[in-house]
Amino acid sequence: MESQIGFASQGELLKAIFDAFGILPRKEDPRDLFDEKEKKTLQKRLKRLANEEGGLGSNFGEGVVTLSSLLSIYLPDMTLMSAIGDVLSDVQEAYVALLRTEGTYLSKGETIRYFMSIRAVPLLVMSLHRSVLFYRPDTLWLKTPADRFWYLPSIDAEGQVTLPLEKVMRWAYETCGTSQTQFHFPGKNPTSENARLQNNLDNAVNWTRGSHMPSLPGLLRNFSESFSAMSAAGKEIPNAMKDSILANLVLSRFSSYVSREITKAYGVEYLREICAQFCSYDSYIELDLGEFYREIAPVISTKATKEDQLATRAKAVGDYWSFLTEKIVMAQEELQQAYDPYRGLVSEGVFDALTRKYGAFAVQASVDPTHRKKQFQPPYCFFQMLGLGFELKRDGLIQWEQIENYAADIENHSLGDHLGWLVAWLRAAYCYRKKDYTAAMPHYQQAFDLAKYRAGKSQYDLVNQYVEVAAKNGKNKCFKNGVAWAQYLQIPIRWLRDDEPTDEKLDMVFYMLKVARYDHQL
Structure with missing residues (x-):
């Protein structure tokens, strides 16, 4: 990583999001959906952001609009688009807040690691759950793999990483009741010849092995062509399932790219650590959400129309999240008051009492970052x-x-x-x-x-x-x-x-x- 001290710039941040989704135009791909004028406009906008030229807020906003427009080509369901947008917006706002409130003595690479460990992980857990609660009634069509954390990489005892993209691809084959070979090249046998389908199969094999990260257009085109080939061979996949597979490919491509970048920058053990941190926070917030579900279900059942039900749910989610955020703030304040500077900790009795009072998530979201900050020591003097x-x-x-x-x-x-x-x-x-x-x-x-x-x-x-x-x-x-x-x-x-x-x-x-x-x- 770079040794320059400081946070990554907003231009670098936005380009990283484009890279993670895999939708930046590629010169070597004549079939992408950008014309030359669009390519130059996007490249100029990202360059202006990188050089901090013009209205930073408006340039960033235009870049986000462009990102949304491109994603809508590959992910046409606007509810799912809104859910993704809300999560990304939460992360960006948290990053800006960190720039505004905290100075840094770390390199760019270490500052990004600081942001992920201290801010991004608990924020992502909260934001993802809020989006699920808020948008779930409109996204029930979306089928996902059975693995609760399919969107996270899995790491075995030897440090071998299974990326989310591989998980989703193998789930797609299983769901469609076919092998990888017959999915991408239906009817393939020793004498069959079809250069396009063979190329799709070869690419898919490389992607599941993690040896290459596809562009999003290339990934979705491969699967769309495979659906058509299976249909022509007499195996029809329901449209709802095709939509779910394509949507999961978009999400898993993003998380796979991020996982690979984290591994390249910080190593597989840090990837393992941050995934464990995410799962831990997720288990804590699930305890809190049980209370929400118990209270909201009977209220929604009294509403006669779907519109009233959605409005009631939206207000309840907003109110509950304000309540959860307030609990975190109050837990932080009480933990600071109870902190013993000589022993360097909060007594177990106080910790247990605050957990009963505010919930496990609020207390852990207050304590865990404090412990993790100790990893980021300042230089001498x-x-x-x-x-x-x-x-x-x-x-x-x-x-x-x-x-x-x-x-x-x-x-x-x-x-x-x-x-x-x-x-x-x-x-x-x-x-x-x-x-x-x-x-x-x-x-x-x-x-x-x-x-x-x-x-x-x-x-x-x-x-x-x-x-x-x-x-x-x-x-x-x-x-x-x-x-x-x-x-x-x-x-x-x-x-x-x-x-x-x-x-x-x-x-x-x-x-x-x-x-x-x-x-x-x-």
Whole structure:
């Protein structure tokens, strides 16, 4: 993995989702559904996101719309599309919240692992269950493999991984009552010749062996052609079953890609660990959901129409999830109060009492991340130098020589990649206090660029100062880039706050920041 310190960018995040679904256009595949204009538009949009150009929120939003449009080609059921979209939206919002609230001293690779272990796994368990509860009445047509965790990889004692795609493919063959060979090449025998069906069979064998990850268009085309070939050979598969198989292929292709990337980056033991973590959280939330099912069933049974039943269910799911989230927050607060700093734990009696009070999921979702954070230790002197940097920044009488000495100490402790943004911010603030905004601008630019995916909640002050000094220097493009980043992270900008960033409004904010001074907030 890369050694650069910080979170992955939003452009990298969106491209990873495209890659996981396998729907990015491929030059070598003349049969994909993109024309050249669409390919160039998508590639340009992803490039703009990667380069952080233009309106970050709007570019990300357009990328998500494009992703949804492409997926709808292969997964035309809009209810299932909505369920997938809700889960992805929850993950993206959690990632943005992490950028906004937590700084990092980890490399990109380790920061992603931190996000998965600390935030993503419990969030995915909650989000998946909420989607199932909310959309289940409209997705009862969808048949899935009997294995409860078919969408997760299985790992045996020797470390051999069975990917979800293989599970779904073998389930499809079993469900259709045929072998892999006869599924993809019906009637195959030593004398039969059909290059297209033979190619489909060869590809399917490679996919089940995990030696190659198919594009989504190639995967679904293979199975659609196999359904047609079986029909021509007199074996008709019901449309409902075909739809279920294709839908499961979409989902399993996504999870298989993610599983392979995790294994490549962190090894098979981490994959085993994160799957066990997911299953553990799932068992805890099932205990909570028993209460929900017991309470909602009799209420729904009193509703005469399907519309009323769905409306009642939707409201109940929303209310219950607010209740579950509140329980997690309350459990966290009580666990913090009960924490024994000398023994480094919460007593077993307190733990059991809180579990009875708030449920196993709420308590585990509070305790488990705390234990896992211990795996991600900071480099030597990181917090000491971070604290010293903020002390210097608050000192209105600081001298340039002190800043340079601090910068030298940062380098001596090999923390330049970790805290370079704070060094640049110190220099910028020094110039600001001297009213030398021209000299301050390049330092603010460096601090802003370096802090984006590193500084967490410190970005509130930094971004506001950056857009102010950009305005004072007449740098409208820098000003707008700062505002766009602030809006992406939901950071309020002075004079704009929650207002729509129209050109007229931005011109007003630009002018006000050009003439105002905020020395007291440095």
